[in-house]
Amino acid sequence: MTTDRKNSIKQTVIDTASRLFYKQGYGNTGINQIVEESGVVKSSLYTAFRTKEDILMAYLETAGEATDKALKQASEKGNSPKEKVLAVFDYLIDLVQQKEYNGCNFLNIIAEIPAGTERVVKQIQHQKNNVRTLFTQLLTPIGKEQLADEIYVLFEGSLMANKVHNRVWPIERAKNIINHLL
Known part of the structure; x- marks a missing residue:
């Protein structure tokens, strides 16, 4: 072959x-x-x-690369660091309203994999750390990189609340909090 x-x-x-x-x-x-x-x-x-887990790892790697690229591109729509962070949340608002959207790939998988699936967990943590790093990079020019983890928690929490309620308001509220923080 x-x-x-x-x-x-x-x-x-x-x-x-x-x-x-x-x-x-x-x-x-x-x-x-x-x-x-x-x-x-x-x-x-x-x-x-x-194994099936090897296929899952390839899925997570592929989805991670696409997610990182999409979030970076979304951030580039803003001019200032604050606008760049808010643009990421605008991207989420648009994303969750798409007909095909079924929640965050990584949060969906982490919620259903059995305990002890360490390499899968590490891959998901790697992707989520990329999101944290993006927020740190966006906030460093204005000396607010210490808020990156808080914004990351709002990012993840709003995605989970969106999945629970199947509404856009959690992401809109997170964006509003960030607007006040920055």
Whole structure:
């Protein structure tokens, strides 16, 4: 099997699993469903990934890269550090109102994985630390980097409250608090 073919199979599995994990959850998605919906034969899937958890790790890495890029791009819509942070929350407001939105990929997974799934937890922590770092970077020019963790907690809390209430108001309220903080 050529490298291009292996990469194509791997990407097909990741794309299919990502859609399924996000839509129906990790625990509710079986290998057989990934095989069926991806069109990849099971032996090829296991050549690309040893375990379902390996597929999950690829999903989290891919989603993390996309999330980091989207948050950075959103922040660039602001001119001042304050506007940049608020622009991240504007992005969240738009995101949670999309029809396909089903909560934060990472919070969804962390809520359903079994205890002791350390490498998955570490991958999610890595992505969430990237969000914290983004807020630190945005606030450093105005000497308010010490507020990065508070803003991060508002970011995460508003995403969880949005998932619970299925309304945009938690993110709007978090943005309002940040507007007052900065």
